[in-house]
Every structure is written in structure tokens, then in C-alpha cells.
Amino acid sequence: MAQNFHSNFQLSSDMSTAINRTAKPSSEFYSIFSEEEVLGIIHALEVRREIPLKYSYKGRGAKIWDDFYRKYVIPTWYRTSNVEIDLLKENFNYLNDNIQGGKKVNIVDVGAGNSYPVKNFIQRLNKLGKVNKYIALDISEELLNLSKNNFTKWFPLVEFISSTIDIENSCVPRKLFQNKASLEIDDTAKIFFHLGVTIGNHQNREKVLKNFRDSMGKNDFLVFTNETGINSKWDGNVRGGCKYHVEEIYGWVKSKIGIKSEDCELVRKYDLKTDSIVANMKLHHSYTLNFSRMGIDKKIEISEGEEITIWRHHKYEIPKLLQELECSGLQLIHYNINKYKSHIMVICKVASS
Numbered sequence: 255m256a257q258n259f260h261s262n263f264q265l266s267s268d269m270s271t272a273i274n275r276t277a278k279p280s281s282e283f284y285s286i287f288s289e290e291e292v293l294g295i296i297h298a299l300e301v302r303r304e305i306p307l308k309y310s311y312k313g314r315g316a317k318i319w320d321d322f323y324r325k326y327v328i329p330t331w332y333r334t335s336n337v338e339i340d341l342l343k344e345n346f347n348y349l350n351d352n353i354q355g356g357k358k359v360n361i362v363d364v365g366a367g368n369s370y371p372v373k374n375f376i377q378r379l380n381k382l383g384k385v386n387k388y389i390a391l392d393i394s395e396e397l398l399n400l401s402k403n404n405f406t407k408w409f410p411l412v413e414f415i416s417s418t419i420d421i422e423n424s425c426v427p428r429k430l431f432q433n434k435a436s437l438e439i440d441d442t443a444k445i446f447f448h449l450g451v452t453i454g455n456h457q458n459r460e461k462v463l464k465n466f467r468d469s470m471g472k473n474d475f476l477v478f479t480n481e482t483g484i485n486s487k488w489d490g491n492v493r494g495g496c497k498y499h500v501e502e503i504y505g506w507v508k509s510k511i512g513i514k515s516e517d518c519e520l521v522r523k524y525d526l527k528t529d530s531i532v533a534n535m536k537l538h539h540s541y542t543l544n545f546s547r548m549g550i551d552k553k554i555e556i557s558e559g560e561e562i563t564i565w566r567h568h569k570y571e572i573p574k575l576l577q578e579l580e581c582s583g584l585q586l587i588h589y590n591i592n593k594y595k596s597h598i599m600v601i602c603k604v605a606s607s
Contacts, residue, residue, distance in 0.1 A: 274540045274555070277512035279547075286313035286510075289548045296545055298457075299554050304563040305511075307455050308393050308420065310503045311367075316396030318502045320368050326498055328370055337592055338449045338479045341599035342375040345477070348588055348601070350379065353443060354473045358386040360431065360444045364421050364466075365452045366390035369401040372447055373408060380412060386442050387413035389430055393420050421448075422462050426469035446470065448478040451495070451597075454530075454568040463582035470604050476584065482591060482598045483569040485529050492522055500533040500565045507564050513541060521561060530568040534561035570598060580605070 284292070291309065298304045311319055329336050353359050359379075363372055369390060379385050388409070390401040398416040405414050417430060431440045446466060456462050466476050492500075504520045507513075517539045525532045536559070543554040556562070575598075579586055585605040591598050 274542050275514070275517060276542045276544055278544045279511050280509065282313065283510040284547045289550070292545065292548060292550060296550070296552050296554065299543065299556075299562065302457075302563070303556070303560060304457065305507055306457055307503070307565050308422065310506060310564070311392070311394040311397055313396065315503070315506055316394050316400065318506060319397065319499070320400055322495070322499045322502065323368060323370065326494070336371075337597045338371045338599075339374055341479055341590070341592055341597065342371070342449075342477075344590060344592075345588070345599055345601065346375060346378055349445065349475065349477070350382070350384070352475070353384060358384050358442060360386050360389060360440070360442050362389045362391065362426060362430075362444050362446045363401075364391045364419070364426070364446060364448050365450065366392050366401045366416075367397050367450070369405050371449045373404075376409065376412070380409060385409075385412055386440075387415060390414070390416040391419045391421070391426065392416075393418060421465055422456055422458055423465075425465045441471070443473040444471070444475075446474065446476045448476070451480050451567060453478050454480045454570070455566060457528075457566065459568065460578055460582055463578060463584060467583040467604055472604060474603065475587075476602050477599065479597055479599050481567070481569040481596060482571070483596070484571060485531060485569050486524055486526070488524050488531050490522075496522060496531060496533065496565070496567065503564055504533070504535065507535065507562075511543065513537070517541070525563075525566070528566065528568065530566045532563050532567075533565035534563050536561045575600065 287295070287309065295305055295309060298306050327336060329339065361372065361376060363369065376385055376388065388405060390398055390405065392398050392401070395418055398418065402414060402416055405412075415430060417427065419426065426446075431444075433440050446469070448466070453459060453462065470476060500520070500522070508515060508518065513535070518535050518537050521534045521536045523532060523534070537556055538558065540558045541556045543556060545552045545554075576586060579602055583605050584602045586600060586602050588601040589598055
């Protein structure tokens, strides 16, 4: 009898292991994302087993990002520097000197987040009377609310405009540059910012750069920052966003998609196909992801051992950077690397035809 019991128990255990688990995204998931965004997530899961990082900034993800930024990035008495703020400081004179005819400019902050990175730069430019308006753009409505609260407190006399945008899928709408009185397009020169390491987080960087190019005029600048280095030589040392932000995103994704913690693990590694460092959710059991609201009825089968990418970052080497800019119709006009040789600030314009 004991032998039969053991045999039956083993059979039952094997069967339970073989049975697919089902994950149903939470009601909060559907309240955060539009139908178009849910379909975008489904497509990314089907085609490349990914939940794009950009979606993690919506809903509670906005607070996760702001908390991470405040705790680990903003300068404090014990952490006196910030890479992007320092690089903006070093490049202030170059940008100020090259503003057309010494006129005012519109600051277009794409991926504005909480607006902290541009605060000191705008403060200096505003003292010179050169800030016309500040346009905050982000995929996350929650982060735009945060940006507005911060910016209007810092600069109550500077016009603030905001709009949601997914720069990977669309250009900056021209209507944002209309004069309120005449409704004519404002031809004031613009500085487009894309700071942090956001450019390295995109799945399709070339498409992003082309969308910037198509949003720019001949007197406009695009300024972005990113890490430099060779991705394939990553030493496995987990730090910064790859550690703290990823851990929070991992918990957020599990909760919203409905995958149990004991059924998966977080894996960070170098991905040869995209030449990036990625953070993946590796499944220990097969899962069916069941999307069944908003008129959507879609099931995605994920097998045991498969991985879903939830975070990615690509460092730049200069030759590759130049190649991507050229392919996107942009021209590099200035760059510099920070003193630790870890980050780069790039300033470019629309390439001459």
C-alpha cells in the first residue's frame, strides 16, 4: 500500500507540474492602460516575449520611478553629483551661445518624469530671460502631474504645457507649438531633451530618433544622455536602475499580470541579439496569459523556462552612435563625456539634405 500511495502521489505531482497555470491581468491593469496599449503589450509578448519598459511608468509605476529617483539619483548632502545634471551644467554655455540670435527658446522635455534633471538648466536660462515655455511630454499621465506640480512651484512665471506621448510610436504634435492667441505655429527655436538613460531603454532606438528628427525644425537641438561602453563586456555587477528600479518593476509586473512569485525568478544578463543588458522574468512553470477585457479575448502560451523581458538598457559606443544618428537623419554637432567616462551627452540637429 505504501508503494502504491507513493506512486499515486508521484503521478499527481507530475500532473500538477504539467498543467498550465493561468494568469489573468488585474482590474487595475485594465484601468491603467488604454485598449491600444493593452494590444501593444499583447503584441510585444507574442512577437518578442517582452513587456516594454515604457509601460511600467504608468499608474503606480510613476511613484515607483519617482521614489527611485529621489532616493538614488537626486543630489543630496551625501551624494553631491548627478550625471545628467552635471552634463547639462557643462554644456550650458554651448547651448546658450548657439540659441539662434540670442532669442528665447521652447524647452521640450520628452520623458520629463518629475522634471528634476532640467531644473538647474532652466533656472540659469530663465535668469537670462531666454525661456519662452516648457513643454513636458511623457507616456505617463501620473508623471506629467508630478512634473506640473514640481515645475509650477519652481517656475511659476514660465508657461507650462504637458501632453502624453509615446515617442517610440509618434512625433511630437505640432499643435503643442501653437500660439494661444493667434493659433499660428510658434517658430521659436526648441531644445528637445531626452535625458537619463532613456534612449538606451527603448526597444527601437532608430525609430525614436527618426520621430525626433521629424519633430524638429532647422534651428532646433536634440540633447540626450546615455551610458557609454561595450555592452558585451558587462561584468554582471548589478547597480543603479538595473538593481533598484528593476526589482520594483519585477514586483509590479507580477502583480499586474497575475504571475505568482514562486513560479518565476528575476534574471539579469547580456542579450546578444539586441546588444543590451536585460532583466527578464523567467518562468518555472508554463503559463497561459489570459487577456479578456475591453472587448479583447486573447490567450498567450508561455512555456516553462521561457523569459519575458521587463527592462533593457543599451550603452553607446561612439561609432555605433554616429551610425544610428546618420540613419535617422540627424547630425552630431557636439558631445562630451563625463569625468568618469561612464556617460555621454549628445547634441544634434537635423542633418542637411
